[in-house]
Amino acid sequence: DTGVSQNPRHKITKRGQNVTFRCDPISEHNRLYWYRQTLGQGPEFLTYFQNEAQLEKSRLLSDRFSAERPKGSFSTLEIQRTEQGDSAMYLCASSRTGADTQYFGPGTRLTVL
Amino acid sequence: DQQVKQNSPSLSVQEGRISILNCDYTNSMFDYFLWYKKYPAEGPTFLISISSIKDKNEDGRFTVFLNKSAKHLSLHIVPSQPGDSAVYFCAASDRSGAGNMLTFGGGTRLMVKP
Numbered sequence: 001d002t003g004v005s006q007n008p009r010h011k012i013t014k015r016g017q018n019v020t021f022r023c024d025p026i027s028e029h030n031r032l033y034w035y036r037q038t039l040g041q042g043p044e045f046l047t048y049f050q051n052e053a054q055l056e057k058s059r060l061l062s063d064r065f066s067a068e069r070p071k072g073s074f075s076t077l078e079i080q081r082t083e084q085g086d087s088a089m090y091l092c093a094s095s096r097t098g099a100d101t102q103y104f105g106p107g108t109r110l111t112v113l
Numbered sequence: 114d115q116q117v118k119q120n121s122p123s124l125s126v127q128e129g130r131i132s133i134l135n136c137d138y139t140n141s142m143f144d145y146f147l148w149y150k151k152y153p154a155e156g157p158t159f160l161i162s163i164s165s166i167k168d169k170n171e172d173g174r175f176t177v178f179l180n181k182s183a184k185h186l187s188l189h190i191v192p193s194q195p196g197d198s199a200v201y202f203c204a205a206s207d208r209s210g211a212g213n214m215l216t217f218g219g220g221t222r223l224m225v226k227p
Contacts, residue, residue, distance in 0.1 A: 004156070033214065042117075042202050042217030043157065056212045091156055093215075100145050100164075100208065102215060104156035 002026075004105035006092050012111045013082055020078045021108045025094030032075050033102060034067055035091040036060065043091055049075060050097065082112045116140045117205050119218035126225050132190040134221050136203035139184065143205035147215070148177060148188045151200045160201075161188070193225045 005024045013019050025032045030051050035043035046065070047057045051072035061067075064082075069075040079086055089109050093102040117138045126132045134148075144165040149157035163170040163177045163186070170177050176189045190197055200222050204215040 006156075031212070033212075035215075040219070042119075042204075042219050043215070045214040045216070048212045048214060050212070056214065093156075095213070100206065100213060101147065101159055101162060102213075103159060104149070106154075106156045109154075 004092055004094050004103055006090075006105040006108050008108060009106060010109050010111075012113065014113050015082060015084060017082055018078065018080045019082060019110065020076055021090055021110075022074060022076050023092030023105060024074045025092070026103060028096065029094035029103075030072065030097050031095045031102075032069055033093040033095075034075070034077055035093065035104075037089040037091060037107070038087075046077075079110075082110075084112045086110060087112045114139070115219075116143075117203060117216050117218040119201075119203060119221045121221050122219070123222040123224070126193045126223065128195055128225055128227050129192045132188075132193045132197065132223055132225065134188040134190075134201050134203075134223065136186045136188075136218050137184060138186075138205050140205070140207065140216070141184070142207040142209065143216070144208050145206045145213075146177070146179060146186050147204045147206075148175075149202045149204060150197075151202060151220070157202060190223075193223075195225050195227050198223055198225050 033048040034046040037043040049069040089107045093104045147162040148160040200220045
């Protein structure tokens with residue numbers, strides 16, 4: 001069990017650029033979640049996948065955000081036309097279906113200049 | 114509206130003493146509660162959880178208490194150690210809903226002084 005991994009760990013970009021983050025969940029976990037954490041706040045739910053199906057999206061996920069999990073394994077989160085308000089830590093978590101505990105990766109810290 | 118609140122942004126405790134972190138929730142549909150610990154530049158690490166059918170769960174130095182009528186839970190750490198210094202988040206989920214997404218509180222920074 002190698003844990004949840006996320007890449008890159010840090011990303012600095014200019015406003016208006018597109019960015020993509022990757023999450024590799026724990027191998028036998030078929031649920032994958034994305035959360036966003038801003039300074040001084042707790043993580044906020046963005047979206048989740050059951051295998052390759054995206055089953056729930058938060059209203060925080062504007063149309064500039066898109067997430068995929070094409071083969072039910074790793075997932076990508078893309079932000080188009082980044083804005084300074086997108087600066088945050090983007091966290092990925094995974095769990096087995098029916099399990100109540102989610103295990104988090106180290107996060108990707110995005111800074112939009 | 115914040116459905117999960119941690120009203121103390123920080124807590125300072127002497128090594129060896131008890132640390133008590135508190136959490137309140139408003140959504141009566143929440144039926145599973147978790148505590149996570151977070152160090153800077155790392156993701157949250159799962160500590161301990163409790164189902165709404167229980168009022169206490171213990172794991173080593175960590176005990177979580179749930180008071181459903183008050184919609185309140187607390188995490189007790191005994192004895193506290195300097196390595197426990199971190200930000201602690203409580204989280205809740207409604208297992209009857211799809212996906213079990215977690216709703217987090219704002220966190221409490223615990224500092225354990227040697």
